[in-house]
Amino acid sequence: MLQELHIENLALVESLELELEPGLTVLTGETGAGKSIIVDAVALLVGARASMEYIRAGAERGMVRGLFRAGDVPGLAEILAEFGVPVEADGSLLLSREITRSGRHSCRVNGRSLTLSMYQQIGQMLVDIHGQHTYQSILRPAAQMDLLDGAAGLMDLRRRVKELYTKWQGLLKDLNDLGGDEGALERQRDLLNYQYREIDAANLSPGEEEELLRKREILKNAVRLAEGAAAVYAALFGEDGAYDRISRAATILSNIAGIDDALKSWQSLLETAAVQVEEVARSILRYQEGLEYDPARLQEIEERLEVIKNLKRKYGGTIEAVLQYKEQVAAALEDLDRMSGRMAALEKEIAAAEAEYREAAITLRRRRLEAARDIADAITKVLQEMAMPAARITIDCAEAGRPGPTGLDTITFLFQPNPGEGSRPLAQIASGGEMARVMLACKSILAEVDAIPTLIFDEIDAGIGGAAARAVAKTLAAISRRHQVLCVTHSAQLAGAAAHHYRVSKVVREGRTFTQIEKITGEARIEELARLLSGETTAIAKSHAAALLENNP
16 A cells, blocks of 8 residues: 655645555545645656656656555565565565656666666556546456456466466477477488488498599509500510619629628629519519409499599588588487477377366356356446446457467456447546546455555546445445545545545645645544535534534445
Protein backbone atom coordinates (compact mmCIF):
# COMPACT_ATOMS: atom_id res chain seq x y z
CA MET A 1 0.00 0.00 0.00
CA LEU A 2 0.94 3.66 -0.42
CA GLN A 3 2.06 4.96 2.98
CA GLU A 4 3.44 8.40 2.21
CA LEU A 5 2.97 10.77 -0.72
CA HIS A 6 5.01 13.91 -1.31
CA ILE A 7 4.17 16.31 -4.15
CA GLU A 8 6.23 19.33 -5.10
CA ASN A 9 5.51 22.00 -7.74
CA LEU A 10 2.78 20.19 -9.62
CA ALA A 11 -0.13 22.33 -10.91
CA LEU A 12 -1.51 24.26 -7.92
CA VAL A 13 0.49 22.24 -5.40
CA GLU A 14 3.65 23.88 -4.15
CA SER A 15 4.46 21.30 -1.51
CA LEU A 16 2.18 18.65 -0.06
CA GLU A 17 2.75 15.72 2.30
CA LEU A 18 0.21 12.94 2.88
CA GLU A 19 0.38 9.98 5.23
CA LEU A 20 -2.10 7.37 4.05
CA GLU A 21 -3.61 4.37 5.80
CA PRO A 22 -5.26 1.08 4.84
CA GLY A 23 -8.94 0.94 4.03
CA LEU A 24 -11.12 3.43 2.16
CA THR A 25 -9.88 7.02 1.95
CA VAL A 26 -11.89 9.77 0.23
CA LEU A 27 -10.86 13.17 -1.03
CA THR A 28 -13.57 15.83 -1.33
CA GLY A 29 -13.63 19.53 -2.04
CA GLU A 30 -15.06 22.21 -4.25
CA THR A 31 -14.75 21.84 -8.02
CA GLY A 32 -11.36 23.17 -9.11
CA ALA A 33 -9.81 22.81 -5.68
CA GLY A 34 -7.25 20.34 -7.03
CA LYS A 35 -8.57 16.92 -6.02
CA SER A 36 -7.64 15.38 -9.37
CA ILE A 37 -4.12 16.77 -8.99
CA ILE A 38 -3.61 14.15 -6.30
CA VAL A 39 -4.71 11.42 -8.71
CA ASP A 40 -2.54 12.81 -11.49
CA ALA A 41 0.42 12.91 -9.14
CA VAL A 42 -0.02 9.26 -8.21
CA ALA A 43 -0.38 8.40 -11.90
CA LEU A 44 2.95 10.11 -12.55
CA LEU A 45 4.41 8.31 -9.57
CA VAL A 46 3.63 4.90 -11.05
CA GLY A 47 4.67 5.65 -14.62
CA ALA A 48 2.08 7.74 -16.50
CA ARG A 49 3.45 9.84 -19.34
CA ALA A 50 4.85 13.13 -18.08
CA SER A 51 4.16 16.60 -19.49
CA MET A 52 5.77 19.93 -18.70
CA GLU A 53 2.22 21.28 -18.30
CA TYR A 54 2.12 19.58 -14.89
CA ILE A 55 4.91 21.81 -13.55
CA ARG A 56 3.72 24.69 -11.38
CA ALA A 57 4.03 28.14 -12.93
CA GLY A 58 7.34 29.73 -11.99
CA ALA A 59 9.04 26.42 -11.12
CA GLU A 60 11.65 24.66 -13.22
CA ARG A 61 10.87 21.17 -12.02
CA GLY A 62 8.10 19.14 -10.46
CA MET A 63 8.49 16.06 -8.32
CA VAL A 64 6.36 13.33 -6.78
CA ARG A 65 7.67 10.75 -4.34
CA GLY A 66 5.84 7.82 -2.75
CA LEU A 67 6.75 5.29 -0.08
CA PHE A 68 5.06 1.92 -0.54
CA ARG A 69 4.81 -1.13 1.70
CA ALA A 70 4.98 -3.83 -0.95
CA GLY A 71 6.72 -6.87 0.49
CA ASP A 72 3.80 -9.20 -0.23
CA VAL A 73 3.06 -8.22 -3.85
CA PRO A 74 3.42 -11.44 -5.92
CA GLY A 75 6.18 -11.35 -8.51
CA LEU A 76 7.52 -7.97 -7.42
CA ALA A 77 10.70 -9.33 -5.86
CA GLU A 78 11.63 -11.05 -9.13
CA ILE A 79 11.13 -7.84 -11.13
CA LEU A 80 13.21 -5.84 -8.65
CA ALA A 81 16.00 -8.41 -8.81
CA GLU A 82 15.93 -8.38 -12.62
CA PHE A 83 16.25 -4.58 -12.67
CA GLY A 84 18.94 -4.53 -9.97
CA VAL A 85 16.85 -2.51 -7.53
CA PRO A 86 18.11 -2.76 -3.92
CA VAL A 87 15.49 -4.27 -1.61
CA GLU A 88 14.80 -3.06 1.91
CA ALA A 89 14.43 -5.61 4.70
CA ASP A 90 10.89 -4.44 5.48
CA GLY A 91 9.81 -4.67 1.83
CA SER A 92 9.37 -0.91 1.47
CA LEU A 93 9.80 0.78 -1.90
CA LEU A 94 10.51 4.45 -2.48
CA LEU A 95 9.41 5.58 -5.95
CA SER A 96 10.31 9.07 -7.15
CA ARG A 97 9.57 10.84 -10.41
CA GLU A 98 10.96 14.21 -11.43
CA ILE A 99 9.97 16.23 -14.50
CA THR A 100 11.70 19.38 -15.71
CA ARG A 101 10.98 22.11 -18.21
CA SER A 102 14.14 21.13 -20.07
CA GLY A 103 12.56 17.74 -20.81
CA ARG A 104 15.05 15.77 -18.70
CA HIS A 105 12.94 13.50 -16.51
CA SER A 106 14.05 10.86 -14.03
CA CYS A 107 12.52 7.70 -12.55
CA ARG A 108 14.01 6.10 -9.44
CA VAL A 109 13.11 3.14 -7.26
CA ASN A 110 14.96 2.86 -3.93
CA GLY A 111 17.46 5.31 -5.36
CA ARG A 112 18.20 3.33 -8.53
CA SER A 113 17.59 5.13 -11.81
CA LEU A 114 15.43 3.14 -14.25
CA THR A 115 14.08 3.59 -17.76
CA LEU A 116 10.43 4.60 -17.98
CA SER A 117 9.36 1.17 -19.26
CA MET A 118 11.14 -0.58 -16.37
CA TYR A 119 9.68 1.91 -13.91
CA GLN A 120 6.18 1.35 -15.31
CA GLN A 121 6.43 -2.40 -14.84
CA ILE A 122 6.98 -1.83 -11.12
CA GLY A 123 4.35 0.90 -10.83
CA GLN A 124 1.66 -1.19 -12.51
CA MET A 125 2.10 -3.81 -9.79
CA LEU A 126 1.45 -1.26 -7.02
CA VAL A 127 -1.44 0.98 -8.10
CA ASP A 128 -4.50 0.86 -10.35
CA ILE A 129 -6.16 4.16 -11.21
CA HIS A 130 -9.73 4.28 -12.50
CA GLY A 131 -11.41 7.34 -13.84
CA GLN A 132 -11.42 9.78 -16.74
CA HIS A 133 -7.67 9.28 -17.30
CA THR A 134 -7.24 5.61 -16.66
CA TYR A 135 -4.10 3.67 -15.82
CA GLN A 136 -5.69 0.29 -15.35
CA SER A 137 -4.19 -3.14 -15.33
CA ILE A 138 -7.52 -4.82 -16.09
CA LEU A 139 -7.55 -3.31 -19.59
CA ARG A 140 -4.60 -5.54 -20.49
CA PRO A 141 -5.60 -8.99 -21.86
CA ALA A 142 -2.97 -10.71 -19.71
CA ALA A 143 -4.41 -9.12 -16.57
CA GLN A 144 -7.94 -10.15 -17.58
CA MET A 145 -6.76 -13.74 -17.88
CA ASP A 146 -5.07 -13.49 -14.47
CA LEU A 147 -8.26 -12.21 -12.88
CA LEU A 148 -10.47 -14.85 -14.47
CA ASP A 149 -8.12 -17.70 -13.55
CA GLY A 150 -7.64 -16.32 -10.06
CA ALA A 151 -11.34 -15.90 -9.40
CA ALA A 152 -12.05 -19.36 -10.78
CA GLY A 153 -9.30 -20.98 -8.70
CA LEU A 154 -7.38 -22.04 -11.81
CA MET A 155 -3.94 -20.60 -11.05
CA ASP A 156 -2.47 -23.94 -9.94
CA LEU A 157 -3.75 -25.62 -13.10
CA ARG A 158 -2.41 -22.74 -15.19
CA ARG A 159 1.00 -23.06 -13.57
CA ARG A 160 0.90 -26.76 -14.45
CA VAL A 161 0.01 -25.89 -18.06
CA LYS A 162 2.94 -23.47 -18.19
CA GLU A 163 5.33 -26.10 -16.82
CA LEU A 164 4.17 -28.61 -19.44
CA TYR A 165 4.44 -26.01 -22.20
CA THR A 166 7.96 -25.11 -21.11
CA LYS A 167 8.93 -28.79 -21.09
CA TRP A 168 7.42 -29.34 -24.55
CA GLN A 169 9.13 -26.30 -26.06
CA GLY A 170 12.43 -27.22 -24.41
CA LEU A 171 12.35 -30.64 -26.06
CA LEU A 172 11.54 -29.04 -29.41
CA LYS A 173 14.54 -26.77 -28.97
CA ASP A 174 16.74 -29.76 -28.15
CA LEU A 175 15.56 -31.43 -31.36
CA ASN A 176 16.21 -28.29 -33.35
CA ASP A 177 19.69 -28.00 -31.84
CA LEU A 178 20.43 -31.53 -33.05
CA GLY A 179 19.92 -30.36 -36.61
CA GLY A 180 16.21 -30.55 -37.27
CA ASP A 181 14.23 -33.45 -38.70
CA GLU A 182 15.22 -37.01 -39.50
CA GLY A 183 15.08 -36.30 -43.24
CA ALA A 184 17.83 -33.70 -42.92
CA LEU A 185 19.94 -36.18 -40.99
CA GLU A 186 19.43 -38.85 -43.65
CA ARG A 187 20.50 -36.46 -46.38
CA GLN A 188 23.61 -35.63 -44.40
CA ARG A 189 24.24 -39.32 -43.75
CA ASP A 190 23.95 -40.12 -47.49
CA LEU A 191 26.47 -37.43 -48.37
CA LEU A 192 28.97 -38.59 -45.76
CA ASN A 193 28.58 -42.22 -46.78
CA TYR A 194 29.22 -41.30 -50.42
CA GLN A 195 32.35 -39.37 -49.50
CA TYR A 196 33.64 -42.16 -47.28
CA ARG A 197 33.05 -44.85 -49.94
CA GLU A 198 34.66 -42.72 -52.65
CA ILE A 199 37.84 -42.21 -50.64
CA ASP A 200 37.91 -45.77 -49.33
CA ALA A 201 37.48 -47.26 -52.82
CA ALA A 202 40.55 -45.36 -54.05
CA ASN A 203 42.71 -47.24 -51.49
CA LEU A 204 45.20 -44.40 -51.29
CA SER A 205 48.56 -44.67 -49.55
CA PRO A 206 50.96 -41.92 -48.46
CA GLY A 207 53.71 -41.24 -51.04
CA GLU A 208 51.81 -43.03 -53.78
CA GLU A 209 51.40 -39.96 -55.98
CA GLU A 210 55.12 -39.21 -56.02
CA GLU A 211 55.94 -42.81 -56.98
CA LEU A 212 53.37 -42.75 -59.79
CA LEU A 213 54.74 -39.49 -61.14
CA ARG A 214 58.24 -41.04 -61.19
CA LYS A 215 57.04 -44.16 -63.01
CA ARG A 216 55.09 -42.07 -65.51
CA GLU A 217 58.22 -40.07 -66.32
CA ILE A 218 60.23 -43.27 -66.82
CA LEU A 219 57.61 -44.79 -69.13
CA LYS A 220 57.35 -41.62 -71.16
CA ASN A 221 61.17 -41.59 -71.66
CA ALA A 222 61.83 -45.35 -71.93
CA VAL A 223 63.61 -45.13 -75.35
CA ARG A 224 65.83 -42.28 -74.28
CA LEU A 225 66.69 -44.05 -71.04
CA ALA A 226 67.53 -47.29 -72.88
CA GLU A 227 69.81 -45.49 -75.34
CA GLY A 228 71.54 -43.68 -72.50
CA ALA A 229 72.02 -46.88 -70.52
CA ALA A 230 73.53 -48.62 -73.57
CA ALA A 231 75.94 -45.75 -74.08
CA VAL A 232 76.96 -45.84 -70.43
CA TYR A 233 77.47 -49.62 -70.59
CA ALA A 234 79.63 -49.33 -73.71
CA ALA A 235 81.73 -46.58 -72.15
CA LEU A 236 82.30 -48.61 -69.04
CA PHE A 237 82.51 -52.23 -70.21
CA GLY A 238 82.71 -52.15 -73.97
CA GLU A 239 85.83 -52.79 -76.02
CA ASP A 240 88.61 -50.56 -74.72
CA GLY A 241 86.15 -49.07 -72.27
CA ALA A 242 86.86 -47.70 -68.83
CA TYR A 243 87.07 -51.16 -67.29
CA ASP A 244 89.77 -52.33 -69.74
CA ARG A 245 91.81 -49.19 -69.31
CA ILE A 246 91.68 -49.24 -65.52
CA SER A 247 92.57 -52.93 -65.52
CA ARG A 248 95.66 -52.29 -67.76
CA ALA A 249 96.69 -49.39 -65.52
CA ALA A 250 96.40 -51.61 -62.48
CA THR A 251 98.58 -54.29 -64.11
CA ILE A 252 101.29 -51.75 -64.95
CA LEU A 253 101.22 -50.45 -61.35
CA SER A 254 101.51 -54.04 -60.11
CA ASN A 255 104.68 -54.54 -62.19
CA ILE A 256 106.40 -51.36 -61.05
CA ALA A 257 105.22 -51.58 -57.45
CA GLY A 258 107.91 -54.24 -56.98
CA ILE A 259 110.45 -51.47 -57.46
CA ASP A 260 108.69 -48.84 -55.30
CA ASP A 261 106.39 -50.03 -52.49
CA ALA A 262 104.74 -46.61 -52.34
CA LEU A 263 102.90 -47.46 -55.58
CA LYS A 264 101.07 -50.44 -54.04
CA SER A 265 98.36 -48.28 -52.41
CA TRP A 266 97.51 -46.75 -55.80
CA GLN A 267 97.42 -50.19 -57.32
CA SER A 268 94.85 -51.23 -54.74
CA LEU A 269 92.71 -48.19 -55.50
CA LEU A 270 92.74 -48.96 -59.22
CA GLU A 271 91.81 -52.57 -58.62
CA THR A 272 88.89 -51.41 -56.44
CA ALA A 273 87.82 -48.90 -59.11
CA ALA A 274 87.83 -51.66 -61.73
CA VAL A 275 85.50 -53.75 -59.57
CA GLN A 276 83.14 -50.79 -59.06
CA VAL A 277 83.12 -49.95 -62.76
CA GLU A 278 82.25 -53.54 -63.54
CA GLU A 279 79.43 -53.50 -60.97
CA VAL A 280 77.99 -50.24 -62.37
CA ALA A 281 78.22 -51.59 -65.91
CA ARG A 282 76.42 -54.81 -65.07
CA SER A 283 73.72 -52.85 -63.14
CA ILE A 284 73.25 -50.50 -66.08
CA LEU A 285 72.88 -53.51 -68.36
CA ARG A 286 70.21 -55.02 -66.14
CA TYR A 287 68.47 -51.61 -66.00
CA GLN A 288 68.53 -51.41 -69.79
CA GLU A 289 67.18 -54.90 -70.18
CA GLY A 290 64.33 -54.05 -67.79
CA LEU A 291 63.26 -50.98 -69.70
CA GLU A 292 60.17 -51.43 -71.85
CA TYR A 293 57.75 -48.85 -73.30
CA ASP A 294 54.26 -50.03 -72.15
CA PRO A 295 51.40 -47.73 -73.34
CA ALA A 296 48.81 -49.72 -71.35
CA ARG A 297 50.76 -49.29 -68.13
CA LEU A 298 51.23 -45.60 -68.85
CA GLN A 299 47.46 -45.23 -69.33
CA GLU A 300 46.84 -46.97 -66.01
CA ILE A 301 49.18 -44.56 -64.25
CA GLU A 302 47.54 -41.55 -65.91
CA GLU A 303 44.10 -42.75 -64.81
CA ARG A 304 45.30 -43.37 -61.27
CA LEU A 305 46.83 -39.90 -61.08
CA GLU A 306 43.53 -38.41 -62.30
CA VAL A 307 41.66 -40.22 -59.50
CA ILE A 308 44.12 -38.83 -56.96
CA LYS A 309 43.83 -35.34 -58.45
CA ASN A 310 40.01 -35.37 -58.17
CA LEU A 311 40.08 -36.60 -54.58
CA LYS A 312 42.63 -33.93 -53.65
CA ARG A 313 40.48 -31.24 -55.28
CA LYS A 314 37.43 -32.33 -53.28
CA TYR A 315 38.87 -33.37 -49.94
CA GLY A 316 42.34 -31.90 -49.45
CA GLY A 317 45.54 -30.74 -51.12
CA THR A 318 47.49 -33.93 -50.44
CA ILE A 319 46.85 -37.65 -50.12
CA GLU A 320 47.52 -37.29 -46.40
CA ALA A 321 44.84 -34.59 -46.15
CA VAL A 322 42.35 -36.76 -48.06
CA LEU A 323 42.98 -39.68 -45.71
CA GLN A 324 42.57 -37.38 -42.71
CA TYR A 325 39.24 -36.16 -44.12
CA LYS A 326 38.17 -39.81 -44.44
CA GLU A 327 38.78 -40.26 -40.71
CA GLN A 328 36.71 -37.13 -39.99
CA VAL A 329 33.85 -38.47 -42.12
CA ALA A 330 33.95 -41.78 -40.26
CA ALA A 331 33.74 -39.92 -36.93
CA ALA A 332 30.87 -37.76 -38.24
CA LEU A 333 28.95 -40.87 -39.30
CA GLU A 334 29.33 -42.30 -35.81
CA ASP A 335 28.02 -39.01 -34.39
CA LEU A 336 25.07 -39.15 -36.78
CA ASP A 337 24.22 -42.64 -35.64
CA ARG A 338 24.20 -41.47 -32.04
CA MET A 339 22.26 -38.33 -33.02
CA SER A 340 19.69 -40.32 -34.95
CA GLY A 341 19.07 -42.44 -31.91
CA ARG A 342 18.74 -39.34 -29.72
CA MET A 343 16.38 -37.74 -32.24
CA ALA A 344 14.16 -40.77 -32.32
CA ALA A 345 13.99 -40.73 -28.52
CA LEU A 346 13.36 -36.97 -28.51
CA GLU A 347 10.52 -37.25 -31.01
CA LYS A 348 8.81 -39.75 -28.71
CA GLU A 349 9.36 -37.45 -25.72
CA ILE A 350 8.03 -34.48 -27.70
CA ALA A 351 4.89 -36.33 -28.72
CA ALA A 352 4.28 -37.38 -25.12
CA ALA A 353 4.98 -33.86 -23.77
CA GLU A 354 2.64 -32.26 -26.32
CA ALA A 355 -0.12 -34.71 -25.52
CA GLU A 356 0.29 -34.04 -21.79
CA TYR A 357 0.26 -30.28 -22.37
CA ARG A 358 -2.83 -30.38 -24.59
CA GLU A 359 -4.71 -32.53 -22.12
CA ALA A 360 -4.04 -30.04 -19.31
CA ALA A 361 -4.68 -27.03 -21.57
CA ILE A 362 -8.01 -28.45 -22.74
CA THR A 363 -9.01 -28.99 -19.12
CA LEU A 364 -8.02 -25.40 -18.34
CA ARG A 365 -10.03 -24.13 -21.31
CA ARG A 366 -13.09 -26.11 -20.29
CA ARG A 367 -12.95 -24.80 -16.73
CA ARG A 368 -12.44 -21.24 -17.96
CA LEU A 369 -15.52 -21.53 -20.12
CA GLU A 370 -17.49 -22.85 -17.14
CA ALA A 371 -16.27 -20.06 -14.85
CA ALA A 372 -16.49 -17.17 -17.31
CA ARG A 373 -20.29 -17.11 -17.39
CA ASP A 374 -20.69 -17.12 -13.61
CA ILE A 375 -18.07 -14.43 -13.07
CA ALA A 376 -19.48 -12.25 -15.86
CA ASP A 377 -22.98 -12.60 -14.40
CA ALA A 378 -21.70 -11.59 -10.96
CA ILE A 379 -19.99 -8.47 -12.36
CA THR A 380 -23.12 -7.60 -14.36
CA LYS A 381 -25.24 -7.83 -11.20
CA VAL A 382 -22.97 -5.34 -9.41
CA LEU A 383 -23.18 -2.98 -12.41
CA GLN A 384 -26.95 -3.11 -12.33
CA GLU A 385 -26.89 -2.11 -8.67
CA MET A 386 -24.84 0.97 -9.62
CA ALA A 387 -27.43 2.67 -11.88
CA MET A 388 -26.45 0.70 -14.99
CA PRO A 389 -29.53 -1.56 -15.23
CA ALA A 390 -29.08 -2.46 -18.91
CA ALA A 391 -25.34 -2.98 -18.84
CA ARG A 392 -23.86 -6.41 -19.30
CA ILE A 393 -20.38 -7.93 -19.00
CA THR A 394 -19.37 -11.04 -20.90
CA ILE A 395 -16.04 -12.84 -20.84
CA ASP A 396 -14.98 -14.17 -24.21
CA CYS A 397 -12.75 -17.24 -24.08
CA ALA A 398 -11.68 -17.45 -27.70
CA GLU A 399 -9.43 -20.20 -28.97
CA ALA A 400 -5.92 -18.86 -29.45
CA GLY A 401 -4.17 -19.09 -32.78
CA ARG A 402 -1.43 -21.25 -31.30
CA PRO A 403 -0.72 -23.00 -28.01
CA GLY A 404 1.02 -20.90 -25.38
CA PRO A 405 2.22 -21.00 -21.78
CA THR A 406 -1.19 -19.84 -20.55
CA GLY A 407 -3.10 -22.42 -22.52
CA LEU A 408 -5.23 -22.45 -25.65
CA ASP A 409 -7.29 -19.31 -24.99
CA THR A 410 -7.32 -15.56 -25.34
CA ILE A 411 -9.45 -13.90 -22.67
CA THR A 412 -11.32 -10.66 -23.38
CA PHE A 413 -13.72 -8.88 -21.03
CA LEU A 414 -16.54 -7.36 -23.12
CA PHE A 415 -18.95 -4.57 -22.13
CA GLN A 416 -22.44 -3.88 -23.48
CA PRO A 417 -23.88 -0.61 -22.09
CA ASN A 418 -27.34 -1.03 -23.57
CA PRO A 419 -29.29 -3.74 -25.40
CA GLY A 420 -28.68 -3.73 -29.14
CA GLU A 421 -25.44 -1.72 -28.98
CA GLY A 422 -23.16 -4.72 -29.20
CA SER A 423 -20.36 -5.75 -26.90
CA ARG A 424 -16.86 -4.31 -27.12
CA PRO A 425 -13.61 -4.72 -25.17
CA LEU A 426 -13.25 -2.76 -21.94
CA ALA A 427 -10.48 -0.63 -23.44
CA GLN A 428 -13.03 0.77 -25.94
CA ILE A 429 -15.45 2.13 -23.32
CA ALA A 430 -15.76 5.81 -24.16
CA SER A 431 -17.40 7.15 -21.00
CA GLY A 432 -15.11 7.73 -18.03
CA GLY A 433 -18.02 7.24 -15.64
CA GLU A 434 -18.97 3.94 -17.25
CA MET A 435 -15.37 2.83 -17.23
CA ALA A 436 -14.93 3.60 -13.55
CA ARG A 437 -18.06 1.70 -12.56
CA VAL A 438 -17.17 -1.26 -14.75
CA MET A 439 -13.75 -1.35 -13.12
CA LEU A 440 -15.34 -1.11 -9.69
CA ALA A 441 -17.74 -3.95 -10.47
CA CYS A 442 -14.85 -6.11 -11.74
CA LYS A 443 -12.74 -5.29 -8.71
CA SER A 444 -15.58 -6.10 -6.33
CA ILE A 445 -15.92 -9.61 -7.72
CA LEU A 446 -12.22 -10.20 -8.23
CA ALA A 447 -10.91 -8.41 -5.13
CA GLU A 448 -9.69 -11.58 -3.44
CA VAL A 449 -7.39 -12.50 -6.33
CA ASP A 450 -6.35 -9.05 -7.50
CA ALA A 451 -2.77 -8.64 -6.28
CA ILE A 452 -2.47 -4.87 -6.84
CA PRO A 453 -2.58 -3.38 -3.32
CA THR A 454 -3.75 0.20 -4.00
CA LEU A 455 -6.79 1.20 -6.07
CA ILE A 456 -7.71 4.78 -6.92
CA PHE A 457 -11.14 5.82 -8.25
CA ASP A 458 -11.52 9.32 -9.65
CA GLU A 459 -15.13 10.62 -9.49
CA ILE A 460 -16.65 7.17 -9.85
CA ASP A 461 -19.92 8.67 -8.61
CA ALA A 462 -20.35 10.83 -11.74
CA GLY A 463 -23.96 10.79 -12.89
CA ILE A 464 -25.36 8.63 -10.11
CA GLY A 465 -27.07 9.23 -6.81
CA GLY A 466 -29.52 7.72 -4.37
CA ALA A 467 -29.54 3.94 -4.26
CA ALA A 468 -26.89 3.66 -6.95
CA ALA A 469 -24.53 5.89 -4.98
CA ARG A 470 -25.14 3.81 -1.88
CA ALA A 471 -24.36 0.66 -3.90
CA VAL A 472 -21.11 2.19 -5.09
CA ALA A 473 -20.21 3.17 -1.53
CA LYS A 474 -20.99 -0.30 -0.25
CA THR A 475 -18.91 -1.89 -3.02
CA LEU A 476 -15.92 0.38 -2.35
CA ALA A 477 -16.11 -0.34 1.37
CA ALA A 478 -16.11 -4.07 0.67
CA ILE A 479 -13.10 -3.80 -1.64
CA SER A 480 -11.23 -1.70 0.94
CA ARG A 481 -11.20 -4.65 3.32
CA ARG A 482 -8.64 -6.29 1.02
CA HIS A 483 -7.11 -3.28 -0.74
CA GLN A 484 -6.15 0.26 0.06
CA VAL A 485 -8.71 2.39 -1.79
CA LEU A 486 -8.46 6.12 -2.52
CA CYS A 487 -11.49 7.83 -4.02
CA VAL A 488 -12.05 11.36 -5.31
CA THR A 489 -15.76 12.01 -4.97
CA HIS A 490 -18.58 14.57 -4.87
CA SER A 491 -20.94 12.00 -3.34
CA ALA A 492 -21.90 12.33 0.32
CA GLN A 493 -22.98 8.68 0.39
CA LEU A 494 -19.58 7.57 -0.85
CA ALA A 495 -17.65 9.94 1.40
CA GLY A 496 -19.68 8.80 4.40
CA ALA A 497 -18.60 5.19 3.81
CA ALA A 498 -14.90 6.03 4.11
CA ALA A 499 -12.61 5.18 7.00
CA HIS A 500 -10.49 8.28 6.30
CA HIS A 501 -11.59 11.62 4.87
CA TYR A 502 -9.41 14.40 3.41
CA ARG A 503 -10.68 17.79 2.31
CA VAL A 504 -8.94 19.50 -0.60
CA SER A 505 -9.19 23.27 -0.95
CA LYS A 506 -7.40 26.11 -2.62
CA VAL A 507 -6.21 29.34 -1.07
CA VAL A 508 -4.72 32.53 -2.43
CA ARG A 509 -1.60 33.94 -0.78
CA GLU A 510 0.26 36.93 -2.07
CA GLY A 511 -1.49 36.72 -5.40
CA ARG A 512 -0.70 33.00 -5.93
CA THR A 513 -3.16 30.10 -5.77
CA PHE A 514 -2.27 27.02 -3.76
CA THR A 515 -3.93 23.65 -3.22
CA GLN A 516 -3.93 22.39 0.33
CA ILE A 517 -5.22 19.21 1.92
CA GLU A 518 -6.23 18.32 5.46
CA LYS A 519 -7.59 15.27 7.18
CA ILE A 520 -10.98 15.93 8.73
CA THR A 521 -12.80 14.14 11.52
CA GLY A 522 -15.66 14.83 13.89
CA GLU A 523 -17.61 18.06 13.36
CA ALA A 524 -15.45 19.13 10.41
CA ARG A 525 -16.31 15.93 8.59
CA ILE A 526 -20.01 16.30 9.31
CA GLU A 527 -19.91 19.82 7.89
CA GLU A 528 -18.14 18.61 4.73
CA LEU A 529 -20.70 15.83 4.25
CA ALA A 530 -23.49 18.37 4.75
CA ARG A 531 -21.96 20.56 2.05
CA LEU A 532 -21.87 17.59 -0.29
CA LEU A 533 -25.52 16.79 0.47
CA SER A 534 -27.03 20.24 0.05
CA GLY A 535 -24.33 22.72 -0.81
CA GLU A 536 -24.56 24.34 2.63
CA THR A 537 -24.11 23.36 6.25
CA THR A 538 -27.66 23.77 7.58
CA ALA A 539 -28.82 21.93 10.64
CA ILE A 540 -30.92 19.56 8.52
CA ALA A 541 -28.00 18.86 6.20
CA LYS A 542 -25.71 18.21 9.16
CA SER A 543 -28.33 15.90 10.66
CA HIS A 544 -28.44 13.92 7.41
CA ALA A 545 -24.64 13.87 7.33
CA ALA A 546 -24.45 12.50 10.85
CA ALA A 547 -26.92 9.80 9.87
CA LEU A 548 -24.74 8.85 6.91
CA LEU A 549 -21.77 8.33 9.21
CA GLU A 550 -23.85 6.26 11.62
CA ASN A 551 -24.83 3.97 8.71
CA ASN A 552 -21.26 3.74 7.43
CA PRO A 553 -20.94 0.29 5.75
